[in-house]
Amino acid sequence: MGLDYGRMLDQLGVEAQLLTAATHDAHADAPVFSASGRTVGQTLRHLGDLCEDVLCWLGSPDAQRHWDLSAEPDLRELTNRFAVRMADLLAEFISRPPDDPCPTWWPEQHTVAFWVRRMLHAATVHRADVQTAAGIEHTPIDPEVAADGIDEVLRAWFGYRLHSLRITATRPCSVGVHVPGRNWLITADPSGAAVTSSEDVATTTPDAVVGGDPSAVYLWMWGRLPNRAVETSGDPDAIAQLWGLLQLATR
Numbered sequence: 001m002g003l004d005y006g007r008m009l010d011q012l013g014v015e016a017q018l019l020t021a022a023t024h025d026a027h028a029d030a031p032v033f034s035a036s037g038r039t040v041g042q043t044l045r046h047l048g049d050l051c052e053d054v055l056c057w058l059g060s061p062d063a064q065r066h067w068d069l070s071a072e073p074d075l076r077e078l079t080n081r082f083a084v085r086m087a088d089l090l091a092e093f094i095s096r097p098p099d100d101p102c103p104t105w106w107p108e109q110h111t112v113a114f115w116v117r118r119m120l121h122a123a124t125v126h127r128a129d130v131q132t133a134a135g136i137e138h139t140p141i142d143p144e145v146a147a148d149g150i151d152e153v154l155r156a157w158f159g160y161r162l163h164s165l166r167i168t169a170t171r172p173c174s175v176g177v178h179v180p181g182r183n184w185l186i187t188a189d190p191s192g193a194a195v196t197s198s199e200d201v202a203t204t205t206p207d208a209v210v211g212g213d214p215s216a217v218y219l220w221m222w223g224r225l226p227n228r229a230v231e232t233s234g235d236p237d238a239i240a241q242l243w244g245l246l247q248l249a250t251r
Helices: 005-025 040-058 075-094 112-133 143-165 214-221 236-250
Strands: 173-179 182-189 192-197 208-211 231-234
Touching: 005 040, 005 075, 005 112, 040 075, 040 112, 075 112, 112 143, 143 173, 143 182, 143 192, 143 214, 143 236, 173 214, 173 236, 182 236, 208 214, 208 236, 214 236, 231 236
Parallel strands: 173 208
Antiparallel strands: 173 182, 182 192, 208 231
């Protein structure tokens, strides 16, 4: 079951505040030391761009207001742009019901709720990036938010985005993913990839299993944590292929 819409909205506001606060202890050129390959400044520019993109997808009048950055914006300017555009986005989300139809890039969901979920996880992952770059201890990620983020990255990115990019596995493999209360089975081969929920991944006998703390598995899937941060068993090549495909899908 997905997260409650109101809860996602509340958490998105919290993540935006945490990210903005983390920039106070960061330098614009500081690398985030993750699969994104960005600096803090580039991360804030990306998030501001993402807010404006989503406002366009939603058809918001605010999307028409172009934000001109200076030729070489400093971190304060980039942070201010992100904060203002996120506020515009939150206002748009609050004004609309979760099932309000709107365009999205995922065929399985064409409602405002898709974009709330997408922005929540974008803000959460990049907040962790900026906190890491600033030398700040990560604010804990709620286990239910992390589990929902795992479901999103597996279904929308691994399950669909790989197909749209025409990227496939080099050989057949299956990986079970588990966190407390949630299980998924991922299969991939040269013809494509699929994700299914499983009440007990052990009954499917996958080639390998990845599990552990939900926030660790979540950040590992986004390339933010090393393999040692999660629990693994079975074929290491299957896990490596899963991780590599995830990085291609989410870059």
